[in-house]
Amino acid sequence: MRFTKMHGIGNDYIYINCMESTPDRLPELAIEMSDRHFGVGGDGIVLICPSEVADFKMRMFNNDGSEARMCGNASRCIARYVHDHGLTDRKRISLETLSGIKVLSLNMSGDGEVESVTVDMGEPEFRPELIPVHTESGRMVEEVVKTSQGEIKVTAVSMGNPHGVIFVDRIEDVDFDVLGPELESHAIWPDRANIEFLEVISRSEARMRVWERGTGETLACGTGACASAVAAALTGRCDRKVTIHLRGGDLAVEWGEDGHVMMTGGATEVFDGIYYRQH
Numbered sequence: 001m002r003f004t005k006m007h008g009i010g011n012d013y014i015y016i017n018c019m020e021s022t023p024d025r026l027p028e029l030a031i032e033m034s035d036r037h038f039g040v041g042g043d044g045i046v047l048i049c050p051s052e053v054a055d056f057k058m059r060m061f062n063n064d065g066s067e068a069r070m071c072g073n074a075s076r077c078i079a080r081y082v083h084d085h086g087l088t089d090r091k092r093i094s095l096e097t098l099s100g101i102k103v104l105s106l107n108m109s110g111d112g113e114v115e116s117v118t119v120d121m122g123e124p125e126f127r128p129e130l131i132p133v134h135t136e137s138g139r140m141v142e143e144v145v146k147t148s149q150g151e152i153k154v155t156a157v158s159m160g161n162p163h164g165v166i167f168v169d170r171i172e173d174v175d176f177d178v179l180g181p182e183l184e185s186h187a188i189w190p191d192r193a194n195i196e197f198l199e200v201i202s203r204s205e206a207r208m209r210v211w212e213r214g215t216g217e218t219l220a221c222g223t224g225a226c227a228s229a230v231a232a233a234l235t236g237r238c239d240r241k242v243t244i245h246l247r248g249g250d251l252a253v254e255w256g257e258d259g260h261v262m263m264t265g266g267a268t269e270v271f272d273g274i275y276y277r278q279h
């Protein structure tokens with residue numbers, strides 16, 4: 001099976017071109033290929049498929065085999081892939097995902113190279129039943145949640161997938177390896193959630209560390225950066241245009257007055273190869 005390894009600021013997935021055919025037993029394939037010792041190694045797998053309603057369709061599986069409804073970094077990488085591999089000559093590409101159609105725009109340099117990709121991520125969702133999150137309030141904004149490390153305030157946002165954002169004074173002081181998995185599977189989330197710890201630096205900058213549902217810590221999470229930017233604006237900590245510094249690099253996020261969240265960042269192809277399926 002041919003594959004291409006790509007990353008969006010360190011959030012690395014294995015991309016499989018499924019325009020002609022799709023492999024079977026996808027959850028098992030994701031676990032097997034993502035293994036960093038016995039497989040290719042990655043945070044999961046991403047399928048690039050034909051679509052009846054958009055230019056392309058994305059399916060993505062975390063490295064525990066669970067399928068996600070949306071992935072910000074993978075969306076940018078798909079734009080880069082279909083451009084670089086000659087699957088389209090469009091600079092604006094529509095992408096069907098399990099959370100709706102997203103529009104990807106390639107930002108080109110003067111000499112015709114792809115410099116970055118902007119994704120229109122749509123509007124954030126706060127309605128608890130659609131995130132989903134259990135809460136008595138109409139929106140979960142800095143609501144106290146009990147953990148083994150004490151009470152923590154969580155803001156719940158969906159960017160097509162569920163996120164819990166926690167504002168912290170210093171990221172270094174967070175007991176990340178304990179709180180990440182504990183909050184991912186906390187009883188407030190019916191379907192688990194991605195967890196972001198956010199240290200606000202100024203009205204236009206913040207640092208983020210993410211524990212992803214189904215993967216654990218990743219170097220970056222596009223939907224997580226968007227959820228964090230929205231939570232920071234919603235609580236008055238930041239303006240609607242921010243740079244989020246992640247362990248793998250930076251993402252520019254803008255929550256426009258029309259309600260749409262625009263995310264811009266890099267997308268890089270690292271290598272391609274042929275994989276021999278193990279099981």
Ligand SMILES: N[C@@H](CCC[C@H](N)C(=O)O)C(=O)O
Nearest residue numbers: 068071072073161221222223
């Ligand atoms: N890394 C991603 C999000 C991947 C899916 C997530 N772990 C989930 O299960 O919802 C991103 O860049 O958005």
